[in-house]
Amino acid sequence: MENSVFKALAHPARRQLLALLRKGPRLAGDLAAEFEASWPTMSRHLAVLKEAELITAERQGNQILYRVNTSVLEDAATALLGLLGRDNGDDDLKEAAE
Amino acid sequence: MENSVFKALAHPARRQLLALLRKGPRLAGDLAAEFEASWPTMSRHLAVLKEAELITAERQGNQILYRVNTSVLEDAATALLGLLGRDNGDDDLKEAAE
DNA sequence: CTGCTAATTAGCAATTATGCTAATCTCTGG
DNA sequence: CCAGAGATTAGCATAATTGCTAATTAGCAG
Numbered sequence: 001m002e003n004s005v006f007k008a009l010a011h012p013a014r015r016q017l018l019a020l021l022r023k024g025p026r027l028a029g030d031l032a033a034e035f036e037a038s039w040p041t042m043s044r045h046l047a048v049l050k051e052a053e054l055i056t057a058e059r060q061g062n063q064i065l066y067r068v069n070t071s072v073l074e075d076a077a078t079a080l081l082g083l084l085g086r087d088n089g090d091d092d093l094k095e096a097a098e
Numbered sequence: 099m100e101n102s103v104f105k106a107l108a109h110p111a112r113r114q115l116l117a118l119l120r121k122g123p124r125l126a127g128d129l130a131a132e133f134e135a136s137w138p139t140m141s142r143h144l145a146v147l148k149e150a151e152l153i154t155a156e157r158q159g160n161q162i163l164y165r166v167n168t169s170v171l172e173d174a175a176t177a178l179l180g181l182l183g184r185d186n187g188d189d190d191l192k193e194a195a196e
Numbered sequence: 197c198t199g200c201t202a203a204t205t206a207g208c209a210a211t212t213a214t215g216c217t218a219a220t221c222t223c224t225g226g
Numbered sequence: 227c228c229a230g231a232g233a234t235t236a237g238c239a240t241a242a243t244t245g246c247t248a249a250t251t252a253g254c255a256g
Contacts, residue, residue, distance in 0.1 A: 006113070029233070
């Protein structure tokens with residue numbers, strides 16, 4: 001649901017994870033290494049993001065590759081813009097405001 | 099801080115408050131009346147939004163008028179779009195909104 | 197000052213989030 | 227099978243959030 005997305009975005013470490021993934025898919029351990037927090041802690045943050053469907057996981061043999069789920073992030077941004085009462089300007093969103 | 103903004107957005111009641119305020123400024127009691135939760139509870143949600151500077155409060159005699167702080171909400175939306183790696187081009191935001 | 201309405205703050209219980217260490221799982225390679 | 231790396235899950239303690247009722251503040255009218 002939408003709510004889990006915003007709750008997932010509420011933690012700075014998770015937003016930073018998304019920022020890292022923005023540049024391309026990365027392995028779990030690779031991501032965890034960028035943070036001060038312990039590996040299990042980062043693993044949990046990744047799980048929260050996955051639960052909100054903000055990221056997807058794919059096993060690559062021994063390791064796990066994460067990537068951003070762009071459309072869900074887009075939906076969240078669109079929801080915020082909707083709160084502004086302004087049109088998004090996104091290609092596939094047409095408003096019916098008169 | 100940016101973080102308090104996303105934390106404030108994490109609760110559905112607070113996003114709904116913003117949605118109500120999107121259409122124009124409203125009195126605290128007027129807003130509280132729209133929710134099932136008790137008035138003090140809504141008052142606290144308003145305080146969280148104010149703390150994040152997503153809204154501003156203005157006394158009108160006996161009552162308090164709240165309004166959305168558009169720029170902070172814009173910043174949050176922009177931050178999300180930034181996570182998408184796409185350019186939002188809102189330097190000006192003078193796009194003809196409808 | 198008293199009383200009244202609008203709204204916030206205090207205090208409390210219950211739930212949820214965070215972050216650690218230890219234990220477990222999954223896969224690869226001998 | 228066993229050993230090891232990569233990663234998650236379990237369990238626990240602490241902190242933060244949520245939402246209530248009761249108490250309090252702020253302003254207005256008499």
